[in-house]
Amino acid sequence: MDQAQNSKSKRIPPLSIRLSKEERELLVQQAGNLSLAGYIKSVVFADNAPRYRSRRQTPEMDAKLLAELLSHLGSSRVASNLNQIAKHLNQGTLIADPDLDIDLRQAVEEVVLIRRTLLQALGMKQ
Structure with missing residues (x-):
């Protein structure tokens, strides 16, 4: 060629x-x-x-906050709690008792905390 x-x-x-x-x-x-x-x-x-x-600026990340968040996720039972709730919902064996209410409220609080911390660590508005 x-x-x-x-x-x-x-x-x-x-x-x-x-x-x-x-x-x-x-x-x-x-x-x-x-x-x-x-x-x-x-x-x-x-x-x-x-x-x-x-070009959009990449937000500056706060490594310390991200490390804290990862640590919190590691020690948290959120994933386990939500998995158990989903399992019982799928099996039709979910019993709405005070323990479930406490677990759900705790999971919601932890998800809110995780979201806030992630947004802060990424330098984004909350």
């Missing part, structure tokens, strides 16, 4: 935009003697071209 064929096969697909008739006419007028493609490239790649998108 010669060099011309090799460079042609590596080309990426063209970029396409839709313009209204008025937008196209304005673009042709602004391009003057330049081709539309040449004019668009000169505007888009100009050093002073406006930048409209800003």
Whole structure:
């Protein structure tokens, strides 16, 4: 394969935009003697071209809070409690007694604490 064929096969697909008739006419007028493609490239790649998108900043993480959270998850019975509740629900053997109520309330409190701590550790608003 010669060099011309090799460079042609590596080309990426063209970029396409839709313009209204008025937008196209304005673009042709602004391009003057330049081709539309040449004019668009000169505007888009100009050093002073406006930048409209800003990349989202990755939140700074608090390693200490994340470590505390992982420690809390490790010592927590939330997963075990929820698993047992789900098992009994699926078996139809769930008995709503004061112990279950206490376990559910404790699980909810721990999930809320975990959520708050995660949001804080990730530097996000609560």
